[in-house]
Amino acid sequence: MKKLLPEAAIKSLEEYSAGLMNRNELYAQFxxxxxxxxxxxxxxxxxxxxxxxxxxxAYLCPELESLPDFIRHMGFRPCSDASIHRKDNFQGYTHENIVWADKKTQSRERTNTVVLSLNDVSRPLVAWAEDRGVNPSAMRRRKTLGWSDEEIITGERNITSDPSSTTFWAYTPWPRGFELNWERQYAESRHAGEHRLRFYERFIIERLHRLQDELENLLIYDEDFTGMPSTPPTPAESMALKDNQMKIAEWESCLRDARLKLGRCSGEDKPRFYDVPDWVEEKFDRLIRQANEAEKRKRENYRR
Incomplete structure (x- = not known):
């Protein structure tokens, strides 16, 4: 940031250095x-x-020990969110190594800032997110999933046939943390030849329709269709309504996720981001069999 030091302040500092005013008088002038x-x-x-x-x-050079000397070298704070920032965090506080910087600049230049590179250009993750119009948290999630810098920035997963190159769930559109449940549902309820991403959207829409039907059944409206319930709901009905509305909100969030992923595949009969190779399909089959067997054993133990 540009140094803020008016001519009048420079003159006051010169008079202070010459002994023509004391420190309190100098501060009053400032x-x-x-x-x-x-x-x-x-x-x-x-x-x-x-x-x-x-x-x-940390080292503090003598030229910055006193406030008048600090102002002589650094000037006044240029804006309300500016603070002292070190260009090199491994060096001390010297007037060559410190500048005024706003919070945005400082957050990007911390030692723990995530830096991504694309085409020999390295920038903080938040800067790439701003340029791409993407929420930074989405890019951070891609990084935790093991995506490369190029994949994180472009938002396109370059999946290969090498099993060691990525986690197998990256081949699916399922929400994080619920992959196995969705894969089992897909194996049980998919249409012939239906792609996972198409199934993802269809299943969510069907579930939303059922929930909305349940919501209508929970509310008994006046015969004149005023849009208001004829009688106040009981506590049990209120809880059921709240639970239903929460489920609708959750599934609507899933639907937005599905359509966002479908939007990236627009113009194609088959989404290219989630084409699953044979070795991953075999992995999914084994996981589903194991999950079904574990569930079967659990039911048998419960009956005993």
Whole structure:
């Protein structure tokens, strides 16, 4: 950020250095020149810097020890969300290594900031997300799933036939954490030749229709169709209504997810992002068999 140091402040600093005014008089001049809010904000940042140096044993150069010297080198805080930022976090606080920076800049340059590279260009994840119009949390999720930098940025999964190259659930559109349940449902309820992504959307729509029918049955409306229930619901009915509405909201969220994934495949008869190779299909079959056997054993143990 650009250094904020008015000519009047420079003159006041020169007079202070020459012994023509004391520190309190200098601060009074600063308050008149830049305003009390700016001056106190600058002093607060300076005090925080000194505190960090003391607590973290970071180096603070002598030229920044006093507030007048700090202002001479750094100027006043340029905006309300600006604070002292080190260009190199492994170096101390010197006037060559520190600048004024807003919160956005500082968050991008932390040591734990996730940096992604594409075509020899490296930028923070949040910067790529802004350019692509994507929620940063979506990109972070892709990274936790083991996607490459290019895949995270473009949003397209480049899946190969190598079993060791990725987790097998990445081949499916199922919501994270519920993959096996969805895969079992797909194996049991799919239409002939139906793709997983098409099934995902169809199953959700059918479930929503059933829930909406249940909601209508829970409400008894007046004969004149005023749109208001004829009698107040009982506590049990209220709980059933609330539960139904929560389920509808959850399934509507799933439907948005399905249609978002379908939108990325528009213009194609078969979505290309979730074409499952044979070795993954075999893996799914084994998982479903194991889950069914475990459920069968559980039922048998319960009967005993």
């Amino acid at each position: 308050r008149k020149q830049v305003g009390n809010v700016v001056f106190e904000g600058t002093r607060s940042c300076w005090e925080n810097m000194k505190s960090r140096c003391k607590n973290a044993y």
